[in-house]
Amino acid sequence: MTLIACPECNAEVSHEEVSCPHCGKRIRRSTMGIMGRGVLIIVCVLVAIGIVSAIIEGATKTPAQLKAEMAAERPGSARAACENFVRRHLDDPDSAEFIDRSTWPVIESSPRHFEVTATVRARNGFNALRLGRFHCTLEDRGDTWHADMIFQEP
Numbered sequence: 001m002t003l004i005a006c007p008e009c010n011a012e013v014s015h016e017e018v019s020c021p022h023c024g025k026r027i028r029r030s031t032m033g034i035m036g037r038g039v040l041i042i043v044c045v046l047v048a049i050g051i052v053s054a055i056i057e058g059a060t061k062t063p064a065q066l067k068a069e070m071a072a073e074r075p076g077s078a079r080a081a082c083e084n085f086v087r088r089h090l091d092d093p094d095s096a097e098f099i100d101r102s103t104w105p106v107i108e109s110s111p112r113h114f115e116v117t118a119t120v121r122a123r124n125g126f127n128a129l130r131l132g133r134f135h136c137t138l139e140d141r142g143d144t145w146h147a148d149m150i151f152q153e154p
Contacts (some may be wrong), residue, residue, distance in 0.1 A: 081145035082136035
């Protein structure tokens with residue numbers, strides 16, 4: 001049996017008591033045992049280590065590395081933007097099947113300007129399934145893409 005001090009009169013009271021037998025003060029018991037506290041401390045320490053390591057990893061990248069990462073992501077983003085713009089120009093966008101998207105050529109014609117050639121199979125206005133090639137001229141505006149021009153090969 002463990003004895004604890006009453007918060008009101010400081011008399012020694014059993015930890016199993018609900019109230020102090022001397023003054024009647026209700027004794028609050030911790031709902032979390034020693035094991036629960038240990039687990040909570042370990043979890044907090046692991047979370048703190050994860051946060052610190054993420055901050056350190058992000059801080060250790062040089063500007064050149066960050067620029068290279070952004071440049072590597074741009075072709076994929078340009079392809080996705082071209083697909084969205086082409087889909088808007090189709091008669092039946094739900095029938096669109098974009099073919100080999102990862103192989104679509106992406107050319108950076110000037111900084112932040114890209115040319116993408118997309119291949120898509122979709123139904124036209126007569127409900128016939130056609131294979132088409134679209135050329136997108138895109139501008140990367142940071143958080144959005146702007147289509148300067150989209151045309152379909154005859």
